[in-house]
Amino acid sequence: MQFENDSQQSGRLDSPRRRSMIEHNMNNSAKIAELRHSLARYGLPPDRQPIPLGHPQADSVLGGGLRPGALHEVFASGWSASGFAVLLGILAAGAKPFFWVQPDFEALEYGAVSPHGLAELGGDPRQLILVRTRKGDDALSAASDILGCPHVGALLLEIRGQPKALDLVTSRRLSLAAATSGVSVILLRQSAACEPSAALTRWQVASAPSRDDDEDWGNPLFDARLVRHRAGGLGHFLMQWDSENAVFCEAHSGAVAAAPFHRPADPQIARAV
Amino acid sequence: MPFKAPLVISRKANNALIVHALDARSARLGLYQGQPLANARAMVQPLSIIPSDEKADAALLESIADWCDRFTPLVTLDAPYGLYLDITGAAHLFGGEAAMLALVREKIAAQGFVVRAAIAGTSLAAHALARFAHNTIVPPRGEAAAVAPLPLAALDPDDKTLRALRHAGLKTVGAVAQRQHSELSERLGAGFVTRLRILLGAEEKPLEPRRPLPDLMAEQRFAEPILTEDAIAASLLSLAQHLSEILERQGRGARLLEAVFFRADGKVERITVKTGEPLRDASVMLRLLRQKLDALADPLDPGFGFDLVRLEAVLAEETNPATISFDSHENARQQIGFLIDRLSVRFGAHRVQRFVAQDTHIPEAAGVAVPAQDHDTYANWGPSNWPLKRLPGDPPRRPLRLLERAEEIEAGFPIAPDGPPKFFVWRQCRRDVVRAEGPERIAMEWWRSAGLTRDYFRVETSDGQRFWLYRDGLFRQNGLHPRWYLQGLFA
Structure with missing residues (x-):
């Protein structure tokens, strides 16, 4: 009798067996959704509290600011534009040590860091640890050492041209190491063309002329294009650095060119994503 | 067996060649040290003669001394042909003084040297006994008795002293x-x-x-030399754990670690690692040691293997017990310290730099890069000691x-004689100056260098780049055509 009772119940909707089956299915669909989510986020660094740049438009495109523990590429055209990468580094480092890895030739070509200059921009030279390497290859291996230490704030890696060692595999490795330790890497590329890379963001930066009527000219002013962003939209911004508060800000009105939002990036660069 | 002529080493003294050293056979034939070489030649024929090479002798003695480091860390040269080994507290490791003496003699003799x-x-006392009564082991406070029968030469006297002593009728050290x-x-x-x-x-x-004597050390001996x-x-x-x-x-x-590898054939290799924090x-x-080994230009050559490996803490410092704390800031500081040590080992301490502010106006001297290992600027975290040149709110x-x-x-002629140039050519590229600010006059420090006074200008070029130029010397005062330099690049 007991058996018959059971078989009868199993036909009903709220029978325990049926319920467990439904639950199982639901569990599965939750799992699938979770997998789907993680697949969508594949290759993206884990979510960490973003660091606001201070420029409202840029921050909104970036989803709150620069994401720590990720690789950010800055392609600078011109000497002054390279400062953009340094400023990102200052922001990303916060109060932690700021490592700057610079091969000898880069120092000779683009100038060595001046601690006074860093202080004038609102950075603290005491945070700065400069690693001078003989070659670009050494710089990359120094970078992987530095990225292993979670107490580092930010790493600025200066690489000129397109060395063979800096391929997709290397940039993927850098980006994974950054994601693991939470150290932000700013890769400053000068005299380089864009290549495929694993960077989360890619910036194309040129220095912008000061405004004609600006008496107080001289605060760094950049024409910065976010030409690649793996987790959001792109943009083109005119960003000024506020040395007093050590943060970016919108250039004063009347700036040289109104920065069009979502302007399509340079086709050549966009292709190399 | 081919006949080999007796061997002497010749040396020049007072413009004449004399016998500097000789082998057992030539000694048996009546030759002696300091004999004019011409006499020696006349007495023995054939005689093979090799000119002396003091530098090579000294280098050889050094390398034997290196090798002897395996017996005790305190080895000194007794130039030109001797070594002192301070075996205080070391003899028991080799089975007592007699056994140690035999071991030292046997090992050095095995390398082809004659040893006393x-x-x-x-x-x-050891010096004299080794020469005149070798193999002696003097019991504590028995030196006077042991050296008493030795001839006067054991005192290493100069000729005058020796004559004086002989005149006095003294024949032995005891006398x-x-x-x-x-x-x-x-x-x-x-x-x-x-001396006496x-x-x-x-x-x-x-x-x-x-x-320098290591503060602490740990060593491992191998019966079978290790190679791999x-x-x-x-x-x-295991040495690091012991240490x-x-x-x-x-x-x-x-603070300073040294790994010493003693090769079975006598060569000694050393690897030094410096650390920023007591480790x-x-x-x-x-x-750190492995990294240093990997970074060696010519890798460690084990030859026939190392029979002794030693790890020395050449410099050991008291550590503050607080360094092993759970304070997160302290932990971070320590981790950064280790990272800096690691980078310093790999790339050289001078390549991992921190900056120290200098009290000078000369821009290139105002911030000095120092090895980051030695200067922990992160530790004394206080208000920044980097003075700002700009006023609050001003651009850099x-x-x-x-x-x-x-x-x-190459600077274009300025609008005003002491003003900024209208354009300039730098690295083969002409740049038009759109904005300029200056001059900021920086005079050289007369007590340090005799440079000219510089007038600095911040300029912005038509493409929005900002440079730092200076005119070397004042217009008219230092000539009508002063030179211009580009020194810095603004962000």
């Missing part, structure tokens, strides 16, 4: 020792008496070690990058 050795309480010391001092000088007293064991002269990298790494690890235990017990940490973690020690007055050397530019 003696053990005594003072250096000069000399019985004279009044004040009398000897009067006649032969205080230096002689001091050391020889008799009445006084002691400390040995000067060839290299794995074996070397394993031995380094770290000792350090732990003493509450100290190593006692064995795994960190091992990692100093460039972010300074060229390693200011580069001369």
